[in-house]
Amino acid sequence: MxxxxxxxxxxxxxxxxxxxxxxxxxxxxxxxxxxxxxxxxxxxxxxxxxxxxxxxxxxxxxxxxxxxxxxxxxxxxxxxxxxxxxxxxxxxxxxxxxxxxxxxxxxxxGGILSFLTRDPSIQKFTDIKGKKVLLFFRGDTPDTIVRYLAAKQGINPDSDLTVSYADSPFEALQMFLSGRADTVLLPEPAATAAVLKAKVSGSKPTRIVIQDEWQAVTGNALPLPxxxxxxxxxxxxxxxxxxxxxxxxxxxxxxxxxxxxxxxxxxxxxxxxxxxxxxxxxxxxxxxxxxxxxxxxxxxxxxxxxxxxxxxxxxxxxxxxxxxxxx
CATH class of the missing domain: 3.40.190.10 (Periplasmic binding protein-like II)
Structure with missing residues (x-):
């Protein structure tokens, strides 16, 4: 404390x-x-x-x-x-x-969300269609935001994605760093930690910032609150x-x-x-x-x-x- x-x-x-x-x-x-x-x-x-x-x-x-x-x-x-x-x-x-x-x-x-991926075929949000993705807090806000953005762009999150869940962002971070997940949703500062650790090991994951995607899909220029x-x-x-x-x-x-x-x-x-x-x-x-x-x-x-x-x-x-x- x-x-x-x-x-x-x-x-x-x-x-x-x-x-x-x-x-x-x-x-x-x-x-x-x-x-x-x-x-x-x-x-x-x-x-x-x-x-x-x-x-x-x-x-x-x-x-x-x-x-x-x-x-x-x-x-x-x-x-x-x-x-x-x-x-x-x-x-x-x-x-x-x-x-x-x-x-x-x-x-x-605070807590900006990003997808991080090692999959070279994923360069933008819609590229997650047909892929395995790791999310956290099942049924809560992070899960729902991804589902909302997917649905708005013609992706059925139930049939077009293979979704698994971590109990927390920290578990999701560890799964990504250990190679147990290739595409993962992470908040800040965990996402930055993942990028820096990946750089040390010689890799550079692609980052897709969810707030940017929100602004593009909804037309709302202000940050996702x-x-x-x-x-x-x-x-x-x-x-x-x-x-x-x-x-x-x-x-x-x-x-x-x-x-x-x-x-x-x-x-x-x-x-x-x-x-x-x-x-x-x-x-x-x-x-x-x-x-x-x-x-x-x-x-x-x-x-x-x-x-x-x-x-x-x-x-x-x-x-x-x-x-x-x-x-």
């Missing part, structure tokens, strides 16, 4: 301010601490950055922990073990439409000042990460379990793009409707209403 630097490690002068700051937050009704979570994907990087920065006058102390399966994220948010989490944008919609107290803070393109940050509704309603400060902090963290990829990679390498240069290469190739949820509502609804074409349950059966989107 990544924990924010505690005030005990700060200077004596800063320590002298701690009781005053704590009392100020208590008087304002702000929470004493926030538990943050996210997957080992770039969507989590802004939260990792906030958790590393230390408490401030606007934000309380925070802890950051990792999940590797969306079901764990859902359980943590529902139980209250976590108040804020990076995760799939559709997962937030599902929870909200089921009547659970979740709100969406923002969306970002796969990920985002969600929070418990009680945090938004009972502590709006804290949520506003959190949104501002996330925005600043994104700007800093994009401007300082080497430092950001060094700071977050342990969370990802990757060497910092790999994460740095990923961030340099795919900078994070972020929008507050309310501003991204139109693009999110376009994305949600695309998912509903494949399976309405992927967004909880309907489009979330206005209250779902925080400004």
């Amino acid at each position: 990544i924990t924010r630097r505690h005030f005990l490690s700060m200077s004596a002068g800063a320590l002298a301010l701690f009781p005053f700051m704590t009392a100020s937050r208590a008087l304002a009704g702000a929470p004493a601490e926030l538990a943050l979570a996210g997957p080992p994907a770039p969507a989590s990087l802004p939260l990792v950055r906030l958790a590393e920065q230390g408490a401030s006058a606007d934000l309380p102390a925070m802890t950051m922990k990792q999940w590797r399966n969306p079901d764990i994220m859902r359980a943590w948010l529902i139980s209250g073990e976590v108040q804020v989490s990076a995760g799939p944008a559709n997962a937030a919609a599902i929870l909200y439409n089921k009547g659970l107290p979740i709100r969406l803070l923002d969306v970002n393109n 796969l990920g985002g940050t969600m929070c418990q509704a009680s945090l938004a309603t009972e502590h709006p000042e804290t949520v506003a400060a959190l949104q501002t902090g996330i925005g600043r963290a994104v700007d800093w990460i994009n401007a300082h990829p080497a430092e950001a990679a060094q700071q977050s390498a342990d969370f990802f379990g990757l060497k910092a240069p790999v994460l740095q290469k990923s961030l340099e190739a795919f900078p994070i793009r972020r929008s507050p949820a309310a501003e991204a509502r139109k693009d999110l609804e376009f994305y949600y409707q695309a998912l509903m074409e494949m399976s309405p349950k992927l967004v909880g059966g309907k489009l979330p209403d206005k209250a779902f989107y925080l400004g």
Whole structure:
């Protein structure tokens, strides 16, 4: 678990301010601490950055922990073990439409998906027709996006593809590196890690970026809003000042990460379990793009409707209403 630097490690002068700051937050009704979570994907990087920065006058102390399966994220948010989490944008919609107290803070393109392949006959997405492909999170967003893009281009994913599944992106990465899969779907930074490791062994896999394919197929010029940050509704309603400060902090963290990829990679390498240069290469190739949820509502609804074409349950059966989107 990544924990924010505690005030005990700060200077004596800063320590002298701690009781005053704590009392100020208590008087304002702000929470004493926030538990943050996210997957080992770039969507989590802004939260990792906030958790590393230390408490401030606007934000309380925070802890950051990792999940590797969306079901764990859902359980943590529902139980209250976590108040804020990076995760799939559709997962937030599902929870909200089921009547659970979740709100969406923002969306970002962290975790960009790519097909990597050693098969020389695959140079573009439609070349996967008739091929074996390895996906992950069966029935969840990555699987559905591939099926949607295939169907829109005349490929029946059930009869024209031979699909197998890994339990996680990490398992998919290992299967690709070990040669057990020749064509695999991977998110960032795992895809960049695979490319770099393949280069060391003397090979250069073809990369097909799914977000580029999404823009080409749908005509939507904005990034595929796969990920985002969600929070418990009680945090938004009972502590709006804290949520506003959190949104501002996330925005600043994104700007800093994009401007300082080497430092950001060094700071977050342990969370990802990757060497910092790999994460740095990923961030340099795919900078994070972020929008507050309310501003991204139109693009999110376009994305949600695309998912509903494949399976309405992927967004909880309907489009979330206005209250779902925080400004």
